[in-house]
Amino acid sequence: MAETELQPLSAPLFERLTVIGAGLIGSSIVRVAKQRALAREVIVTDRSPSVCDRVRQLGIADQVIDDPAAAVAGSDLVILCVPVGASAEVGAEITDALALGAIVSDVGSVKSAVVDALAPILPKHVHLIPAHPVAGTEYSGPDAGFSTLFGNRWCIVTPPEDADPQAVERVREFWKACGANVETMTPAHHDLVLAITSHVPHLIAYNIVGTAADLEEVTQSEVIKFSAGGFRDFTRIAASDPTMWRDIFLNNKEAVLEMLGRFNEDLAALQRMIRWGDGQGLFDLFTRTRAIRRSIIEQGQETIEPDFGRGGSNDP
Amino acid sequence: MAETELQPLSAPLFERLTVIGAGLIGSSIVRVAKQRALAREVIVTDRSPSVCDRVRQLGIADQVIDDPAAAVAGSDLVILCVPVGASAEVGAEITDALALGAIVSDVGSVKSAVVDALAPILPKHVHLIPAHPVAGTEYSGPDAGFSTLFGNRWCIVTPPEDADPQAVERVREFWKACGANVETMTPAHHDLVLAITSHVPHLIAYNIVGTAADLEEVTQSEVIKFSAGGFRDFTRIAASDPTMWRDIFLNNKEAVLEMLGRFNEDLAALQRMIRWGDGQGLFDLFTRTRAIRRSIIEQGQETIEPDFGRGGSNDP
Numbered sequence: 147m148a149e150t151e152l153q154p155l156s157a158p159l160f161e162r163l164t165v166i167g168a169g170l171i172g173s174s175i176v177r178v179a180k181q182r183a184l185a186r187e188v189i190v191t192d193r194s195p196s197v198c199d200r201v202r203q204l205g206i207a208d209q210v211i212d213d214p215a216a217a218v219a220g221s222d223l224v225i226l227c228v229p230v231g232a233s234a235e236v237g238a239e240i241t242d243a244l245a246l247g248a249i250v251s252d253v254g255s256v257k258s259a260v261v262d263a264l265a266p267i268l269p270k271h272v273h274l275i276p277a278h279p280v281a282g283t284e285y286s287g288p289d290a291g292f293s294t295l296f297g298n299r300w301c302i303v304t305p306p307e308d309a310d311p312q313a314v315e316r317v318r319e320f321w322k323a324c325g326a327n328v329e330t331m332t333p334a335h336h337d338l339v340l341a342i343t344s345h346v347p348h349l350i351a352y353n354i355v356g357t358a359a360d361l362e363e364v365t366q367s368e369v370i371k372f373s374a375g376g377f378r379d380f381t382r383i384a385a386s387d388p389t390m391w392r393d394i395f396l397n398n399k400e401a402v403l404e405m406l407g408r409f410n411e412d413l414a415a416l417q418r419m420i421r422w423g424d425g426q427g428l429f430d431l432f433t434r435t436r437a438i439r440r441s442i443i444e445q446g447q448e449t450i451e452p453d454f455g456r457g458g459s460n461d462p
Numbered sequence: 463m464a465e466t467e468l469q470p471l472s473a474p475l476f477e478r479l480t481v482i483g484a485g486l487i488g489s490s491i492v493r494v495a496k497q498r499a500l501a502r503e504v505i506v507t508d509r510s511p512s513v514c515d516r517v518r519q520l521g522i523a524d525q526v527i528d529d530p531a532a533a534v535a536g537s538d539l540v541i542l543c544v545p546v547g548a549s550a551e552v553g554a555e556i557t558d559a560l561a562l563g564a565i566v567s568d569v570g571s572v573k574s575a576v577v578d579a580l581a582p583i584l585p586k587h588v589h590l591i592p593a594h595p596v597a598g599t600e601y602s603g604p605d606a607g608f609s610t611l612f613g614n615r616w617c618i619v620t621p622p623e624d625a626d627p628q629a630v631e632r633v634r635e636f637w638k639a640c641g642a643n644v645e646t647m648t649p650a651h652h653d654l655v656l657a658i659t660s661h662v663p664h665l666i667a668y669n670i671v672g673t674a675a676d677l678e679e680v681t682q683s684e685v686i687k688f689s690a691g692g693f694r695d696f697t698r699i700a701a702s703d704p705t706m707w708r709d710i711f712l713n714n715k716e717a718v719l720e721m722l723g724r725f726n727e728d729l730a731a732l733q734r735m736i737r738w739g740d741g742q743g744l745f746d747l748f749t750r751t752r753a754i755r756r757s758i759i760e761q762g763q764e765t766i767e768p769d770f771g772r773g774g775s776n777d778p
Contacts (some may be wrong), residue, residue, distance in 0.1 A: 232742075254555045255691070280691045282757075300687050329687070339680050340675070344691030349732060350666055351692070353753040357658070357721070357728045364655050369618050370757045371645070374598045374665070375571070375660030376699050381680035383692050385755035388748035395736045395744055405673070406733055410726075412673045416665060417722055420711045425547075428711055432704035435671040439600075441686045449695045 154177055155185040161312065161318055162190040164221040166214060166236055168201045169387075170282060171229030171253045173291030176206050181293045191217035193228075200288050213241035223320065224254040231393035234263040241267055249273045249313050254391075255340060257304040259397035267308060273313035277303045280344070292432045297325035298446050303357045304333040305384035341401035345394055346409055349402065351380040352391075470499040475636055480505040482530060482552055484517045485703070486598060487569045488543030489607030492522050492638045495737050497609045507533035511543075516604050531559035539636065542568035545665040547709035548584035550579040557583055565589045571656060571706075572647035575713035581622060589629035593619045594652065596660070597641055600701045614762050619651040653744040656719035661710055662725055665718065667696040668707075 148277035163185035172190070179188050191214045192198050202210050218224045218240045228236055233252065243372040244250065250272050255258045260276050268274055281299035283290065301321040305314045318328045331339070358369045358377065369377065382391045395402060419427040442448045479489045479501035488506070495504050506523040507530045508514050518526050529535035534540045534556045544552055549568065560566065566588050570576045576592050584590055597615035599606065617637040621630045634644045647655070674685045674693065678740060685693065735743040758764045 188648055202708050203518055203682050266725075267657045271507065280688045282691075290535055294556045299690055302688070331512055339684050340691060342504060342677060342680055343685055343688045344515045344695040347670060347692035347696055349736075350670065350729065351695075352751050353729045354663060354666065354725055354750055355754055356747050357725045357762050359750065359754060360656060360728075361693050361724070364658055366757075367755070368657055370754065370761055370763065372596045373617070373758050373763050374615055375656060375657040376663035378758050379667075379695050379699055380663055381751070381755040381758055381764075382723050383695055384748075384751040386748075388752070391748050392741050392744045396739055396741055399736055399739075402775060403733065406729075406736075408677070409670055410729070412676075413666065413669045413722075415725070416669055417719065420665075420715055420718060424710050425712055425713075429704050431672050432668055432700075432702075435673065435697070435700040436704070438671055438682070441682075441699040442694050442697055445686055447686065447689050448697075 152383055154181070155323060158183050158186045159316065159323060160221075160223040161183040162187045162189065162221040163225070165207075165225050166191050166220045166240070166417045167226055167227035168192045168197050168207075168288040168291075169227060170224070170286050170290040171295075172291065173201070173204075173288040174208065175225060175227065175253075175291075175324065176201075177291055177293040178296065180206060180208075183322055184320060184323050185223065189221065190216050202372040204288060206288075207340050214239045218245075218248075218372040219243045220245055222248050223316075224248060224250045226250070226254075227391040227462065228252075229255045229387075229390045230254040230260060230397045231389075233260050234267065237264045237267050241269060243267060244272050246271050247273070249275055249317060251275050251277050251317055253277060253279055255394050256346065256398040257302075257336045259305055261304075261333050273310050275303065275305050275309060275313050276302055276315045276333065277317055279322060279324075280338070280340075281323065281326075282386075283380050286387045286390075294325065296321070299326055301326035301327060302336050302339075303330045304336045305330065307331070326408065331449070337398050337401045338404075341398060342407040345398055345402050348383050348386065348391060349395065349406065351384040351407070354380055405412045463732050468495070468501050471639065474499050474502045475632065475639060476501040476537075478503045478505065478537040479539045480507065480522075480534045481541050481543055482507050482533070484508045484513050484554070484604040484607075485543060486602050486606040487595065487743040488541070489517070489520075489522065489604040490609065490611040491569075491607075493542065493607055494612065495523060496524075496640055500537065500636060500639050503575035505533050505537065506736060508753070513604055522604075530555045532566075532576065533550040534561075535559045536561050538564050539632075540564060540566050542566070542570070544568075545703075545706045545709040546572045546576060547705075548711045549576050550583065553580045553583050557585060560585060562587050563589070565591055565633060567591050567633055569592050569593060569595055571660065571710050572714040573652045577622055580615035581640075589621065589626050590715075591621050591625060591629050591633045592649065593633055593637060594656070595640070596656075597642075598702075600698050602703045610641065612637070612666075615642055616657075616702040617644050618652050619644060619646045619707065620652045621646065622649070653714050653717045654720075657714060657721040661714055661718050662721045663667060663700065664699050664707060665701040665711065665722065666725070670696050670735075671700040674699055693744075 187208045190210045279301040321328050503524045506526045595617040
């Protein structure tokens, strides 16, 4: 199954794919699209000339075109892989150049704001079908991408209410061909789900790393030395791209604040259990949380290897 | 270097080592002690008869003795590897059987409470030298241990003020021979350092997993499916042993509440930045936290592999 999925398709799904923004996600899409021949031609554009140069050096795309309007001309699939906050600006740059009936999609971690930014400015003759592949690492840039990034990960497609079902289906097929499992939901529900599974976890990870950096009684060198006790797990996600995450929080404000409110309520209860020595309450929560981990492993969203196979330095 | 460390010592450091409690840490000590011949004889005892049986089956120790007093008799090093809350009870069971001049140590994640529990009940003729190897995985029990668990991890030795320097040195040498880097500090400072590097991170991980489990608008199945967006990193540490962690929070109450207070203050500021759209403030914090991750990797406390090498299912 896994091996079959890596074979090139017998017929491409699209004639011409343009990926705007060649970061971790964009460059991974380019790689899997070329490897599996998902489009007859794969074009890359990026606002950074040095990123464009790097993609040329890597040789992962058929063409790299600096001007975004020229890059999307004639493409039947255009995927914006830029920070969510840049969607409107990029949309404005390409809107006049889009081919009749083209599908415009994206990969942003926030969906309502993307629909709100793009729907009003795109021409009526194109299909806006946003999507969000829930995959990534803590690295950024065109060198960080790899063709199997989406394998067995979920991609959430969030069509606006009046979307053309056939266009939705083509985007779903594209993501399946990238190796992903595909789910469809409304943009608003997506934003709520991601607030709890991704945005608030990142926020509290950034927060505790900041708290630790500011202590006076404990030195930064001590924090680093003894990070294997749990802290280091938070630093990985607190090392994610700052611009991308700034935009996520600014563009999913309501859902994040709602989920953060619940997190704070629960944390206050936990704090009270510690203050008053409620061992049974602590034990009950700590037992309950184990079951969720088990389900995540069972559903293939995590490796079972202890400590993710980090091991000690004496390992072979 | 790494390979040299795995060779048996030419002369053992101790005559007879007794490990009380054969969980992840205890059984790892037993394994490395046998492999490197750190003691002429390695004895295991555990309050659970089934754990004793399992250790016999695994054949990792020289002897398994069900009665703790009989197990420590004649040992010059006794290491308690039990939940911190069980220290006093285990101490009382062994106190009369301890050999003259024996060193009693432990591996608990909290140190002041262990000193307070053990110092009054141990005989004057033994040396209490607590220690804490900052290493672990999310798995528990005698099968979870492995001999390289402590390799390149830190072990913090926390002698009471009046400790015999020679006994301290012997415990330091033991941990170095287990592959660890060794640091000495007071029990109180240890508890503060671990509160921020381990205890509060675990607390907020347990908390967010609990929050996610209780939502009505987002189903548990959605949380599990889309956990790769960040949430799953928290479930690993929220899958740690519930008894052990209950005891840690009950026994390091003050330092945990102090650090949690700071975390909450910082989180309130972050929440405010989101509410008021302070993109620059968010960006500055998110940039600052990247540097700490880099240091942790540079100092060998974390792997550089993206996503800890989890990869997708299409990986070779």
